[in-house]
Amino acid sequence: MSESKPRTRAQRRRSRQIRLSITTSIFLAVVVVLGISLSNGKASSASDSAGVVRDREVATAAPEQDKGEGKDKPRTTSTPKAVSPPDAEGAMDPQVGIAPEPTSATSVSAEGGMVPVISRVNTRDRVVFLTIDDGYAKDPAFKAYVVANKIPMTMFLVSNAAAAKPSYFSSIATVKGSSIQNHTVNHPNLKTLSAAGQRKQICGNATTEKRLFGKTPTLLRPPYGAYNQTTRSVAYQCGMNAMVLWSASMPSSKLYYGSGSKLVPGDIILLHFRPTNGVKNMKKLLGIINAANLQIGSLTDYVK
Numbered sequence: 514m515s516e517s518k519p520r521t522r523a524q525r526r527r528s529r530q531i532r533l534s535i536t537t538s539i540f541l542a543v544v545v546v547l548g549i550s551l552s553n554g555k556a557s558s559a560s561d562s563a564g565v566v567r568d569r570e571v572a573t574a575a576p577e578q579d580k581g582e583g584k585d586k587p588r589t590t591s592t593p594k595a596v597s598p599p600d601a602e603g604a605m606d607p608q609v610g611i612a613p614e615p616t617s618a619t620s621v622s623a624e625g626g627m628v629p630v631i632s633r634v635n636t637r638d639r640v641v642f643l644t645i646d647d648g649y650a651k652d653p654a655f656k657a658y659v660v661a662n663k664i665p666m667t668m669f670l671v672s673n674a675a676a677a678k679p680s681y682f683s684s685i686a687t688v689k690g691s692s693i694q695n696h697t698v699n700h701p702n703l704k705t706l707s708a709a710g711q712r713k714q715i716c717g718n719a720t721t722e723k724r725l726f727g728k729t730p731t732l733l734r735p736p737y738g739a740y741n742q743t744t745r746s747v748a749y750q751c752g753m754n755a756m757v758l759w760s761a762s763m764p765s766s767k768l769y770y771g772s773g774s775k776l777v778p779g780d781i782i783l784l785h786f787r788p789t790n791g792v793k794n795m796k797k798l799l800g801i802i803n804a805a806n807l808q809i810g811s812l813t814d815y816v817k
């Protein structure tokens with residue numbers, strides 16, 4: 514089919530102009546389309562690369578961080594937590610010095626119908642024992658401190674004093690390793706009494722403490738540490754396993770040693786339920802025990 518040939522110059526010019534404008538507009542359209550697609554491409558590639566970079570940052574930085582934390586964290590957690598803190602706590606907090614189960618328990622035995630008398634426990638374990646006497650004074654702060662810190666104490670109670678408020682002592686006795694023991698009915702010097710008089714004091718205490726606390730005492734501490742051979746046999750007859758004296762005492766803020774100038778394993782420390790043996794001096798004593806690299810043991814674990 515033949516294209517309609519322009520007949521006149523004017524017609525030819527017009528048709529040339531039309532073709533030119535068509536070509537131009539096509540060209541422009543191509544340019545525009547190209548431009549758009551180019552800019553789109555750039556934008557998309559930019560966003561892609563940004564995404565990739567970001568992903569790569571996440572992908573590389575995160576594992577490195579993880580690795581870093583993985584390396585550091587176990588170092589900081591395992592080292593101090595698994596090793597240092599228990600030691601540090603034990604070293605820094607004197608109250609933590611509670612002894613584990615004994616490795617060498619002393620079994621005491623009565624001979625000839627008389628209880629043995631001990632003032633120190635024969636053991637190589639690095640333990641000392643806290644014993645506390647009487648029970649007339651009942652300081653709530655002291656009780657709270659001992660119970661909160663789980664300090665095992667052997668309480669040699671005068672049963673008349675205990676009967677005035679048994680709950681005070683039974684709550685201290687809830688601490689593992691603590692026990693309530695015999696310190697007579699009303700604190701006489703046993704040496705001045707007849708056998709019958711001593712029996713009344715020792716057996717009477719055992720009966721009352723059994724009634725108050727549900728447990729019969731097995732250890733006797735004679736008031737003032739005063740006793741005679743009659744005391745030893747009466748104590749045996751009243752069901753005691755041993756008579757327990759002491760090798761160190763702390764009447765207030767100063768610790769007195771039975772021999773030498775330091776605590777040694779097996780020492781039995783004498784305290785009293787008195788304001789002078791309150792929380793402040795107890796903390797001081799715990800500090801001394803801890804500084805001597807000793808722990809607090811349970812007397813009834815060692816003297817059976």
Ligand SMILES: [Zn+2]
Pocket residue numbers: 646647696700736737
């Ligand atoms: Zn006493």
